[in-house]
Amino acid sequence: MPNVWEEALLNLRKAAEIIYLEPELRTRLSTPMRFTEFTIPLRRDDGRKELYTAYRCLHQDATGPTKDGTRIRPGLTPEEIKALSLFMSIKHAVAGIPAGGGKGGIKADPSDLSEGEYERLVRGFIRRLIPKGAHRDVPGADIGTDARAMAWMLDEYEQISGFHSPAAINDKPAALGGSLGGHEATGWGVSECAVMAGATLGLGPGSTVAIQGFGQVGSIAALTLWEKGFKVISVSDVFGAVINPNGIDIGKLFEHTTKTGKVNGFYGAAALEGSVLEVECDILIPAAVQDVIHESNAKAIKAKLIVEAANAPIAPAADPILLAAGKAIVPDVVANCGGVVVCDFERTQGLSNDYWPLEKVKSRLLERMGRAYGETAALSADLGVPMRQAAWAMALKKIRVSMLLRGWS
Numbered sequence: 001m002p003n004v005w006e007e008a009l010l011n012l013r014k015a016a017e018i019i020y021l022e023p024e025l026r027t028r029l030s031t032p033m034r035f036t037e038f039t040i041p042l043r044r045d046d047g048r049k050e051l052y053t054a055y056r057c058l059h060q061d062a063t064g065p066t067k068d069g070t071r072i073r074p075g076l077t078p079e080e081i082k083a084l085s086l087f088m089s090i091k092h093a094v095a096g097i098p099a100g101g102g103k104g105g106i107k108a109d110p111s112d113l114s115e116g117e118y119e120r121l122v123r124g125f126i127r128r129l130i131p132k133g134a135h136r137d138v139p140g141a142d143i144g145t146d147a148r149a150m151a152w153m154l155d156e157y158e159q160i161s162g163f164h165s166p167a168a169i170n171d172k173p174a175a176l177g178g179s180l181g182g183h184e185a186t187g188w189g190v191s192e193c194a195v196m197a198g199a200t201l202g203l204g205p206g207s208t209v210a211i212q213g214f215g216q217v218g219s220i221a222a223l224t225l226w227e228k229g230f231k232v233i234s235v236s237d238v239f240g241a242v243i244n245p246n247g248i249d250i251g252k253l254f255e256h257t258t259k260t261g262k263v264n265g266f267y268g269a270a271a272l273e274g275s276v277l278e279v280e281c282d283i284l285i286p287a288a289v290q291d292v293i294h295e296s297n298a299k300a301i302k303a304k305l306i307v308e309a310a311n312a313p314i315a316p317a318a319d320p321i322l323l324a325a326g327k328a329i330v331p332d333v334v335a336n337c338g339g340v341v342v343c344d345f346e347r348t349q350g351l352s353n354d355y356w357p358l359e360k361v362k363s364r365l366l367e368r369m370g371r372a373y374g375e376t377a378a379l380s381a382d383l384g385v386p387m388r389q390a391a392w393a394m395a396l397k398k399i400r401v402s403m404l405l406r407g408w409s
């Protein structure tokens with residue numbers, strides 16, 4: 001397992017060199033502002049008492065209150081949480097969101113817990129963490145947490161603080177002040193990046209697309225591109241992959257996966273032998289897990305454009321191989337920042353008590369995606385560096401301005 005914190009610092013170092021970031025700011029951003037490790041006691045249904053380890057990392061708050069997800073998974077490490085908090089600082093800056101980077105989590109296996117145990121665990125997380133509210137640090141959802149968990153976290157926070165504060169917790173259900181469009185946001189943003197980057201390469205509607213992962217992000221990206229006239233020819237999930245060179249009817253694939261829970265067996269496509277990543281296509285969207293494109297398979301990628309929907313789907317060693325082969329890459333911090341944009345909208349709506357219709361959420365999201373992609377592409381051309389380095393450099397420039405204005409250097 002690669003050290004994700006070291007990988008994140010590598011990106012930081014490269015971008016810091018590009019913008020000649022002041023050494024003291026470089027040191028400051030290479031060290032999280034605050035890292036908290038704590039334990040949560042949990043009474044299991046059978047009476048056993050267990051202790052779970054939890055973390056919350058606040059990377060920097062020069063750009064605004066820290067924000068973002070709560071990951072619950074077995075094997076969770078402090079390095080993973082630190083790296084994700086740094087990623088959140090970068091994503092917020094890329095998307096023009098006035099927020100710092102935060103991430104938290106619990107080392108636990110949700111599938112090993114009853115519903116009651118899971119509820120007590122997430123409530124315990126808030127009780128032990130005592131988040132400081134909408135103007136300081138706003139936890140949201142991530143792997144292992146969903147709208148239901150965030151509703152319990154909000155309730156626990158409001159019970160402790162003694163007042164209603166919907167903006168203090170993100171990714172909650174709309175009935176409790178969540179934003180419409182939260183589920184679709186990242187997939188919409190990914191497809192918008194594919195359209196914008198595709199246009200610069202002459203890859204418009206009719207171009208072929210392969211997508212790894214048909215979950216929340218991959219399925220919405222597939223549906224949106226299909227609706228725009230792109231030919232989605234191959235789709236995979238953790239159980240297998242399907243292919244149809246004439247294009248898959250994504251609407252019907254949705255009906256199939258809703259019934260069966262997997263893409264395998266879909267009557268409108270054949271089973272794919274081999275990897276979806278290596279399919280002959282114009283646009284590849286890895287939307288599953290990290291490091292799926294690595295040194296050993298990078299040369300086998302045929303797509304001209306790769307849009308990183310997952311976090312870090314391209315391992316650092318594969319990046320130069322793909323770039324040398326002339327592949328265009330829209331990096332994760334740009335391609336999948338749609339989710340954090342709508343989280344920011346959620347906080348804004350909670351603070352103002354003015355809840356937006358879906359059309360407003362979507363149009364403002366697409367406008368933000370256009371700006372984030374456009375600014376990154378322009379800096380990439382200006383500096384003559386790949387989009388990934390340009391995105392990190394742009395983010396560091398914005399964070400640097402906030403730090404310097406605050407007199408932090």
Ligand code: NAD
Nearest residue numbers: 186213214215216217237238287288289309310311336339
């Ligand atoms: P999800 O759990 O809803 O879906 C993941 C999909 O990937 C599923 O179809 C699963 O079967 C498939 N998958 C898992 N492991 C696989 C493997 N080894 N090979 C092929 N397919 C595999 O997750 P999601 O919310 O769609 O997120 C997908 C990725 O995007 C993750 O890396 C996540 O961290 C990242 N991401 C998600 C969001 C968001 O808003 N959900 C935001 C930013 C980044």
